[in-house]
Amino acid sequence: MRREICLEKKVVSANDRLAKELAERFRAAGILAVNLMSSPGAGKTSLLEETSRRLGGELRLAAIEGDLATDRDAERLRRAGMAARQINTGRGCHLTAAQVAEAIDTFDGPGRPIHLDSLDVLFIENVGNLVCPAQFDLGERRRVVIASTPEGDDKPIKYPVVFHTADCVVLNKTDLLEATFFSCEAFRQYVRGLAPKARILELSCRTGEGLEAWLDWLRAERASAKKC
Amino acid sequence: MRREICLEKKVVSANDRLAKELAERFRAAGILAVNLMSSPGAGKTSLLEETSRRLGGELRLAAIEGDLATDRDAERLRRAGMAARQINTGRGCHLTAAQVAEAIDTFDGPGRPIHLDSLDVLFIENVGNLVCPAQFDLGERRRVVIASTPEGDDKPIKYPVVFHTADCVVLNKTDLLEATFFSCEAFRQYVRGLAPKARILELSCRTGEGLEAWLDWLRAERASAKKC
Numbered sequence: 001m002r003r004e005i006c007l008e009k010k011v012v013s014a015n016d017r018l019a020k021e022l023a024e025r026f027r028a029a030g031i032l033a034v035n036l037m038s039s040p041g042a043g044k045t046s047l048l049e050e051t052s053r054r055l056g057g058e059l060r061l062a063a064i065e066g067d068l069a070t071d072r073d074a075e076r077l078r079r080a081g082m083a084a085r086q087i088n089t090g091r092g093c094h095l096t097a098a099q100v101a102e103a104i105d106t107f108d109g110p111g112r113p114i115h116l117d118s119l120d121v122l123f124i125e126n127v128g129n130l131v132c133p134a135q136f137d138l139g140e141r142r143r144v145v146i147a148s149t150p151e152g153d154d155k156p157i158k159y160p161v162v163f164h165t166a167d168c169v170v171l172n173k174t175d176l177l178e179a180t181f182f183s184c185e186a187f188r189q190y191v192r193g194l195a196p197k198a199r200i201l202e203l204s205c206r207t208g209e210g211l212e213a214w215l216d217w218l219r220a221e222r223a224s225a226k227k228c
Numbered sequence: 229m230r231r232e233i234c235l236e237k238k239v240v241s242a243n244d245r246l247a248k249e250l251a252e253r254f255r256a257a258g259i260l261a262v263n264l265m266s267s268p269g270a271g272k273t274s275l276l277e278e279t280s281r282r283l284g285g286e287l288r289l290a291a292i293e294g295d296l297a298t299d300r301d302a303e304r305l306r307r308a309g310m311a312a313r314q315i316n317t318g319r320g321c322h323l324t325a326a327q328v329a330e331a332i333d334t335f336d337g338p339g340r341p342i343h344l345d346s347l348d349v350l351f352i353e354n355v356g357n358l359v360c361p362a363q364f365d366l367g368e369r370r371r372v373v374i375a376s377t378p379e380g381d382d383k384p385i386k387y388p389v390v391f392h393t394a395d396c397v398v399l400n401k402t403d404l405l406e407a408t409f410f411s412c413e414a415f416r417q418y419v420r421g422l423a424p425k426a427r428i429l430e431l432s433c434r435t436g437e438g439l440e441a442w443l444d445w446l447r448a449e450r451a452s453a454k455k456c
């Protein structure tokens with residue numbers, strides 16, 4: 001057991017070194033890199049589709065998509081107008097900084113990187129998993145955790161590690177509030193207990209309700225990244 | 229990288245040895261052990277609550293509950309009439325055979341094991357995670373994967389490893405079908421492609437629709453475990 005823990009630390013610290021390099025590249029390019037984390041099916045890709053449709057004419061956006069298998073999410077984003085690169089992790093339960101670096105360097109194929117200077121925001125959509133991604137820094141400037149009403153309002157206290165590290169918590173699928181047993185008040189209280197400074201945004205990608213506040217948050221964060 | 233893979237294999241094979249011992253204990257006791265896996269919030273605990281209410285007078289049921297934090301799920305099950313023991317994994321993204329063995333041996337406190345001979349079905353509710361639990365045998369006789377309609381119908385092909393190992397796939401929250409963009413036909417087709425022999429059950433823990441088929445599946449599997 002002791003050896004396992006030591007090795008985990010070693011793997012994480014190797015990742016951290018690469019993540020620091022990525023963070024420096026993002027900082028130098030003045031872009032906002034966002035690590036999106038959630039359970040499977042909470043709406044990460046839906047949020048990016050809507051973001052592309054509403055903000056694509058104003059900011060230069062791109063996405064790196066992490067999934068065990070298929071390139072469905074990258075295809076969905078391209079159809080919504082966002083440049084996207086799929087990473088398939090096989091059995092891998094989270095993205096690593098090395099995978100993100102490779103995706104940047106081969107964004108449009110071998111030897112065809114995406115130029116960070118030509119971007120305003122780079123989204124990194126992690127593997128759908130509310131546990132493991134929290135422990136792997138990808139060099140991001142901001143962490144966004146997406147929850148959704150059908151999952152239940154107690155997810156923050158049952159999966160505290162990922163919520164604890166969030167800069168912004170998005171509650172998606174508010175259109176299903178009445179069809180579920182979800183208490184927004186309880187959810188907000190749980191999030192505040194774990195991440196007192198995190199911005200909490202409630203929205204529905206389906207109806208569009210609340211999306212403007214999300215776009216405003218992105219605009220402000222991007223402006224702040226630009227200044228650094 | 230190579231060393232990481234070797235260590236993962238070592239950890240898994242140590243787990244497999246313990247899992248075999250557990251499987252032998254379950255077989256000797258003639259009980260049905262079920263490993264329940266799903267995304268966070270798909271409805272594992274809700275399904276067990278309904279199972280307890282409807283089957284608790286007929287079969288002797290107990291549950292081991294895996295969560296990063298809180299004992300909410302074990303408490304919910306006790307309120308629904310099922311004996312339950314909570315395991316908190318901290319940062320752990322799946323249950324291990326060692327944790328299950330310890331939970332059995334200390335079910336009602338130190339030195340107070342649950343007697344497997346006095347049970348018909350032992351449910352092991354894994355950590356909510358559609359990736360890591362698939363790779364860790366817990367000695368179970370049957371694996372049940374629960375999906376839910378708001379997650380989207382493409383989860384099987386995006387998380388193939390866990391669906392590939394399923395003996396039974398439960399689609400929960402059918403009451404939300406009309407409020408989501410979920411195609412049951414596409415979902416069934418994806419599941420059949422990965423687990424051709426898996427039983428597929430569609431139900432709603434909220435309305436009770438479809439629950440009888442789940443109870444029948446449990447009855448039949450328990451009878452088959454008894455005969456071994």
